[in-house]
Amino acid sequence: SYELTQPSSVSVSPGQTASITCSGHKLGNKYTCWYQQKPGQSPVLVIYEDTKRPSGIPERFSGSNSGNTATLTISGTQAMDEADYYCQAWDSGTWVFGGGTKVTVL
Amino acid sequence: EVQLVESGGGLVQPGGSLRLSCAASGFTFSNYIMNWVRQAPGKGLEWVSYIISDSSTIYYADSVKGRFTISRDNAKNSLYLQMSSLRAEDTAVYYCAREVYDNSAYFFDYWGQGTLVTVSS
Numbered sequence: 001s002y003e004l005t006q007p008s009s010v011s012v013s014p015g016q017t018a019s020i021t022c023s024g025h026k027l028g029n030k031y032t033c034w035y036q037q038k039p040g041q042s043p044v045l046v047i048y049e050d051t052k053r054p055s056g057i058p059e060r061f062s063g064s065n066s067g068n069t070a071t072l073t074i075s076g077t078q079a080m081d082e083a084d085y086y087c088q089a090w091d092s093g094t095w096v097f098g099g100g101t102k103v104t105v106l
Numbered sequence: 107e108v109q110l111v112e113s114g115g116g117l118v119q120p121g122g123s124l125r126l127s128c129a130a131s132g133f134t135f136s137n138y139i140m141n142w143v144r145q146a147p148g149k150g151l152e153w154v155s156y157i158i159s160d161s162s163t164i165y166y167a168d169s170v171k172g173r174f175t176i177s178r179d180n181a182k183n184s185l186y187l188q189m190s191s192l193r194a195e196d197t198a199v200y201y202c203a204r205e206v207y208d209n210s211a212y213f214f215d216y217w218g219q220g221t222l223v224t225v226s227s
Contacts, residue, residue: 001168008155017172030211031210031211031212033211033214034214035151035214037151041220042201042217042218042220043151043201043214043217044217045213045214046214048208048209048211048213049208049213050211052208052211054215057205084150086150086151088151088214090212093165094153094167095141095143095153095156096153097150097151097152097153098150099130099150100150100151
């Protein structure tokens with residue numbers, strides 16, 4: 001079965017850039033999306049179709065996808081961005097989520 | 107305003123059954139693919155099942171295949187998940203999520219608030 005691998009945690013200072021990777025076999029050939037989940041809340045879509053931001057998502061969130069790795073980048077990270085982030089892709093009749101990355105803003 | 111409201115969660119014994127519901131409003135439910143996603147306490151998201159608008163195509167995660175059944179009633183704007191032979195590892199918050207597409211990319215744009223299922227004796 002297809003797997004997506006994310007680092008378990010990423011730490012970033014306020015105002016700096018956080019990069020979260022998501023790795024999977026030939027992931028660049030699939031569309032990847034990203035969700036943000038804060039404690040006690042439902043997931044929220046922050047990136048879809050590798051690079052697109054839904055309405056209402058700040059410009060500091062961006063995405064890329066090439067080769068075996070998709071990346072979610074948060075530029076100018078703010079305290080409110082502290083959350084868990086999950087990548088997602090479709091493979092052979094199955095939605096697959098990465099294991100999630102906890103972003104801590106120190 | 108799009109709303110997805112899950113219900114039906116609770117405490118059930120191992121081997122028992124439970125039926126979850128997801129009431130949709132604020133959009134034309136019959137036009138959309140719907141999914142169930144679960145999250146065990148302190149763990150990540152796990153996709154459970156998928157059903158297209160007319161119920162003609164259904165997929166399940168291997169972990170629930172043969173035990174869970176997804177269905178929908180477009181006349182009632184409702185999505186269901188019938189869960190049987192429940193195990194302790196099925197304990198999780200269960201979310202329903204709307205799936206949409208843009209160009210050829212699919213993604214979940216709205217999620218419900220979730221309903222907690224606890225499998226324990």
